[in-house]
Amino acid sequence: MNNQMRLEALSAFLKTKRDNTNPQAVGLPTGARRRTPGLRREEVAQLAGVSTTWYTWLEQGRDIKVSASVLESIAKALQLNNDERTYLFDLAAEVNPKVMEPEHKPIQIPPALNKILSELTTCPTCITDKHFQxxxxNTAAAxxxxxxxxxxxxxxxxxxxLFxxxxxxxxxxxxxxxxxxFLAIFRVYYGHYVGDEWYNRFLDEMTTLHPEFQALxxxxxxxxxxxxQIEFRHAKAGKMLFNxxxxxxxxxxDLRCSVFTPCEDSATETKLKRLMKKNDQ
Known part of the structure; x- marks a missing residue:
């Protein structure tokens, strides 16, 4: 993403997390005068030890310098988990001009990885790249x-x-x-590859074609x-439960392996074996 897109993404992320932070969880009174359940900007600034003006500029997406220590304080104030903290740091960094968009063509995965795929006979498994291609x-996934x-x-x-x-x-x-x-994982890559314009084009496409994508x-x-843990209602196999x-x-x-393991206290594995056997006949 370009610098402006990066700042807009940072702004949206900070606002969302501020709106979703419970005042009581950070030691602040809820109060009857609150218009929203989240924190006010001045409260985040107070918790992070920065001025309200400076934090407002950051949340507004202004191009200002941010130190690692201040980002750490903001992450603590908003009670970000480790993945959210990493995302914050990625977005707050200046765009690395060396991060180039690769040629978009199929990747040949290593033979050892293909072997793993074939061995996971009753666990539907997909390998994706950083763009989620x-x-x-494996056969189970098909x-x-x-x-x-x-x-x-x-x-x-x-x-x-999926859409x-x-x-x-x-x-x-x-x-x-x-x-x-999957969107939660996709956002990790979106923040990490801040110099890859492919993500902005893809998000624009998905937002235009699928209004429900934007909400999620x-x-x-x-x-x-x-x-x-997900429940499937397969057209041929019926109810199936996977982790x-x-x-x-x-x-x-930068490949990712997503494995769907049949839940132990279900008939999913038996149903999957039956489905695969029937389809192969």
Missing amino acids: IVGW HVFLDFKEIPWEQRNLIRL TRKELRSLAVNWEHFVKG WQESQVSIAPEV MTSLQIQGDR
């Missing part, structure tokens, strides 16, 4: 979600597919909960590895 998947090889590479973006494919919209019992987990995105959830584990793969390609 799906670069790898049976539960989509046969991704039938989707052209340029359309094989996981975030986009455009009716199969995925109808699959999750709580579709919004399903989507929010504005919640500003941030998590590098959210714990998500999603999302892992960042070490290396220079």
